[in-house]
Amino acid sequence: MTQSNARSDARVDTLDEDACRRLISPGGIGRIAYKGRYGLAVIPVNYALDGDTVVFRTTAGSALDEDLRTGIADADYLVAFEIDHIDEARHEGWSVLIQGTAHHLESEAERAAVAHLDVRPWPGGSKDLYFRITPTRTTGRVIHQTTPAG
Amino acid sequence: MINAQIDTDGQGPVVLSRDRCVALLATVPVGRIIYTERALPAVQLVNFVVAGDTIVIRTAWGSKLAAAARKAIVAFEADSYDAETRTGWSVTAVGHARVVEEPDEIAFLDTLPLQPWAPGRRQYYIRIAIEMLTGRQITSTQHGDNGNDPIERPQ
Numbered sequence: 001m002t003q004s005n006a007r008s009d010a011r012v013d014t015l016d017e018d019a020c021r022r023l024i025s026p027g028g029i030g031r032i033a034y035k036g037r038y039g040l041a042v043i044p045v046n047y048a049l050d051g052d053t054v055v056f057r058t059t060a061g062s063a064l065d066e067d068l069r070t071g072i073a074d075a076d077y078l079v080a081f082e083i084d085h086i087d088e089a090r091h092e093g094w095s096v097l098i099q100g101t102a103h104h105l106e107s108e109a110e111r112a113a114v115a116h117l118d119v120r121p122w123p124g125g126s127k128d129l130y131f132r133i134t135p136t137r138t139t140g141r142v143i144h145q146t147t148p149a150g
Numbered sequence: 151m152i153n154a155q156i157d158t159d160g161q162g163p164v165v166l167s168r169d170r171c172v173a174l175l176a177t178v179p180v181g182r183i184i185y186t187e188r189a190l191p192a193v194q195l196v197n198f199v200v201a202g203d204t205i206v207i208r209t210a211w212g213s214k215l216a217a218a219a220r221k222a223i224v225a226f227e228a229d230s231y232d233a234e235t236r237t238g239w240s241v242t243a244v245g246h247a248r249v250v251e252e253p254d255e256i257a258f259l260d261t262l263p264l265q266p267w268a269p270g271r272r273q274y275y276i277r278i279a280i281e282m283l284t285g286r287q288i289t290s291t292q293h294g295d296n297g298n299d300p301i302e303r304p305q
Contacts, residue, residue, distance in 0.1 A: 010267055033191040039244055042227040043286075044240045078191070086179075
């Protein structure tokens with residue numbers, strides 16, 4: 001199948017921070033990317049936006065949890081967090097990338113601060129751990145098709 | 151608001167079979183390349199196809215991804231989540247990336263059904279060798295078990 005000329009009318013635009021924040025504010029699934037024990041790792045997690053920060057949770061004892069807890073007080077892990085939305089039929093989509101530090105929410109006060117977010121632990125489930133990502137850099141891109149795909 | 155939980159058993163990643171991972175990758179048109187940019191992880195959405203034991207993508211000349219992919223190890227991830235059934239999957243491949251320069255190889259790759267949603271001029275192919283392939287089942291369950299999909303331990 002050859003590429004049609006129509007598809008070459010696609011545009012890729014960058015998104016500013018405000019636009020990025022608006023797109024990711026409903027929460028949902030995002031992907032945390034980091035350099036772990038086995039090299040680059042990327043794992044989908046459920047997240048919520050808390051102001052400018054991203055909060056997600058992991059299961060205690062999971063590989064993700066162990067990788068992100070550096071064991072050094074006040075030393076946070078450098079991570080990327082990616083959220084996207086794709087319209088397969090229209091060949092369009094957007095993607096937001098946050099690069100920042102991931103901090104394990106250890107104290108009761110820290111955990112209480114995220115209790116209102118919809119990243120609830122399982123009732124009766126194993127202990128869950130919460131992480132907060134503080135962005136140092138937020139970028140985004142959007143792909144539009146200016147003529148219909150297909 | 152979905153409430154998915156990625157379940158692992160604390161022993162390490164729960165692995166889907168390689169065949170299942172490859173089959174799942176064939177069902178989605180985009181994935182994400184995870185690479186290192188100035189010691190920081192970076193992620194970029196890409197169209198891709200699987201060809202043999204490699205993942206094939208295209209990228210623009212001079213892009214950050216292109217620079218990072220020159221003989222570097224990258225990760226590639228694709229996933230799908232159904233909010234209604236609250237199930238989904240995630241597959242990650244890790245391996246060495248290389249820029250394709252051989253005209254014969256380019257001609258072959260031109261025959262593959264890889265159609266970037268945002269093609270541009272001066273694009274070239276990158277192939278990522280699938281050296282490690284892991285897949286996870288995503289379920290939202292009360293008890294943290296992984297449902298009834300076949301799961302194999304890493305060998």
